[in-house]
Amino acid sequence: MAENGIGARSLRKEDARFLRGTGNYVDDINRPGQAYAAFVRSPHAHARINGTDTSKAAAASGVVGVFTGDDLAADGVGGLICGWMVTDKNGENMKAPPHPALAQGKVNYVGDHVAVVIADSLAEARDAAELVEVDYEVLPANVDTDKADAEGTPRIHDDIPDNMSYDWELGDAAAVDEAVRNAAHVTTLEIVNNRLIPNAIEPRAAIGEYDPASDGFTLYTTSQNPHVARLVLSAFCAIAPEHKLRVVAPDVGGGFGSKIFIYAEETVCAWASRKVRRPVKWTADRSESFMSDAHGRDHVTRAELALDADGGFTALRVVTKASMGAYLSTFASCVPTYLYGTLLAGQYTTPAIYCNVKALFTNTAPVDAYRGAGRPEATYLLERLVEVAARETGRDPAELRRKNFIPPDAFPYTTPVVLAYDSGSYEAVLDKACGIADYKGFAGRKEEARQRGRLRGIGFSSYIEACGIAPSAAVGSLGAGVGLWEGAQVRFNPTGSVTVFTGSHAHGQGHETTFAQVVADKLGVDFDNIEVVHGDTDKGPFGMGTYGSRSIAVGGSAIVSACDKLIEKGRKIAAHTLEASESDIEYDGGAFSVAGTDRSMSMGEVAFAAYVPHNYPEGLEPGFEESAFYDPVNFTFPAGTQVCEVEIDPDTGEVEIVKFSAVDDVGTVINPTIVEGQVHGGVTQGIGQAVLENGVYDGDTGQLVSGSYNDYTMPRADDVPAYDVEMYETPCPHNPLGVKGCGEVGAIAAPPAVINAITDALGTENIDMPATPERVWQALARA
């Protein structure tokens, strides 16, 4: 292993600035003449707007502009879009309601955008925002996902009956019916996947800046995918042509999916900067973040798992209602469909699977991808079903999984729900997990806990993800409006240092380190002489950004492709300089040598020769930089087994996570410390979903009840144990690094492991997430 190469525990390059407070976040940026935006937001979940009077606000101190939806419409600014067309089971396109950046006649959730006030100072903007008079006609609210399509439920969008965007299906319903009829046992569960509210440490922020000299715009924004933001703001919102719009996403403090999407606020800031001829800045406060960031999950599911007499899974039927919130957010439609139904085979050979999903509108914040996006929902219901099936049929839960795993010699394995798994070592991973979790010793620990008056339980989660999103042709055939390749550019500077431009975007992942390790390994350049640049559409090639655990698998592969091109060009230069045939030049670890001789040339010397081509191959371009675009041939399939142990205080219902063990197969590991950190963070979010976090709207008023940290329970350090995390590396066979991605592992895997452990301790079939002390106490009272 090269020092700081692939596999090294290199210290993160970015931490020096982050830990010293010298990062550069959007709110750190201040532009000359900057004004401040405050948004007038709906206090109602559902209301018609019969009139808006902005005159008092416009006359208030420091105000430079007050705008409503009519002003945007007058300028031809388009609404926000959903970029993935889902076709329903009848072949009809999903119903996507208009989603104006500022309301036009109606508001559909608490926090919906009504108007914007721009003023010299933030305080003046906020003061004036309170002077905007909106005549609301309050309508009854619909916030219950399970009842959103019921008769009598208020309709949110006038032309969308039953509040339904689409009624989608996947799989063979008849085969499933047949298998269920013939099953020796059918396990049935009704499962709620609770709504989560993302809480990146940095709230969303934007600065729009119009430059009259160039007639161009710069938008500084908290984005996971600045190029995609530029594309959407240009092509659909009509802010400016793409070549006149620069989007900069500098240091971004966490995203978890919530900063993929193109939001109203950044759209308005960009547009308004030309209206008021000043840069316009907006930074969400935490209350705004709770209300208006896209939320995650929110499914209600009825599912059945059929087993034969030997415990083999014969069929799975899943019927889900998925809340979309009030509008379709940027990628909302693909989350409960192609990132969900397709994962329902899990690690198992279940031959018949059918999944039906109704995507429903409710008077709540839009729901879109949140760490895991669809895959946590699939994993949760499947791993809950498997655990309950084991208990109902008197089987050991590990053994039942082992019996149904896809065996290692079955790859590539095509599931009944479209995907072609490329590789996996499920049984070996489970065995390793049972080892580090000391599964054999559990009975003793349970007894010891019982003597202390505590209820101890254990739960498994053997999960799979589809990551490395995604092969463009495949997703295009499923309705994606974009390709999901990635771009990279690797530039040697004349003095031998390297600048790497990537279309991936880091918002906590440590790409500046991981990608530098890849380049150091490939090109033999000192790690400290490599700079990774991202987050600016004016720098480097177009890129699709970071989500779906795609950065190393897709973005990293693009970087490898660019490095390979440099090596091939370098070979030509070395052959010429060393007066040898190109076919005799061998490349290894940053040096080109003539086979069988001691004549060689370093990468740095080659780069210098390319920039100072005094003695240079005829016909070869000078310069030493290469671009590459990488489109994966398949998804990657990270998988693993996580094991949770809990103890419950039967007096109070408090759950303590006492032990958490994980064996994760994310393919080749570039930086073990970073990967472990990703797993730790993901598991913590998974534990958060399982026992702490819950996005709650009042059933009558549609008010967001969990709108602050007083009521929305973020996981804290003392809520989680020290984790035992180990890796099991089965390299991905179809990308050059053998990587699969690790960012979503824990958030996908952990919730069912935790709930399986809690229900094991309680001796109950089910408990809804989050398993709060009160819910656990209620379950104990029922038992």
Add this chain to the structure above:
Amino acid sequence: MYDFTYHRASGVADAIGKVNAAAEGLFLAGGHTLLPTLKLRLARPSDLIDLQDIGDLRGISVSGDGVTVKAMTTHATVAGSKEARAAIPALANLAGGIGDPHVRARGTIGGSISNNDPAADYPAAVVGLGATVKTDKREIAGDDFFTGMFETALDDGELVTEVSFPRADRAAYYKFKNPASRFAIVGVFVARTGGGVRVAVTGAGPCVFRVGEMEEALAADFSSDAIKDIQIPEDGLNSDIHAQADYRAHLVNVCARRAVDAC
């Protein structure tokens, strides 16, 4: 926040004068409730009278009778006071468990009891120990001080100056925390003093209250077993997304028993 006029009071009389002169003046003690309320634009005082310069309002004195904590003494100071801890360990422990280190470094006993948040800890100690609240113009028995949700016996412009807690033979506070805010969903302060046994409950209802049935049972037999079957009615208790009234009623019993066991 909205604009207001900010004052720093040099003494108690100055503070009272300034608050009475203001259209809608408020005292600012530690600010850990008031400042977030202002930032959220949920309050609009005309004037804030900051008490932090008033040295006379800071400090702890311990006597044979008990512990007197002046109003502007922070929770961290009470928690860290060896003398207070030696005299009434339960009081120091309670103070050390309020909020988080930031809150304890700024929050004060006077601010806490004057605000009377239903989930605050200090009211349980004031009532549980039968403390006496002293203001700029009178003394108020702990039992009479807390009158309802965010309501106290204080008149407009009246300022708490100190709280005197009697020593207890045995005392402990046990809190079941809200998992999100870490405020008390239920907190129970149990004490046996010369004046008898007191059981004071915070968090469960709109305002701190005593559980007479438990006090009688404990007076006869100071053990957790003595109260294990005493369930308080859920009527009138708080309900929210974290805990409904029936769960709170149950937790009162659990917390009371644990407090007794910790005495």
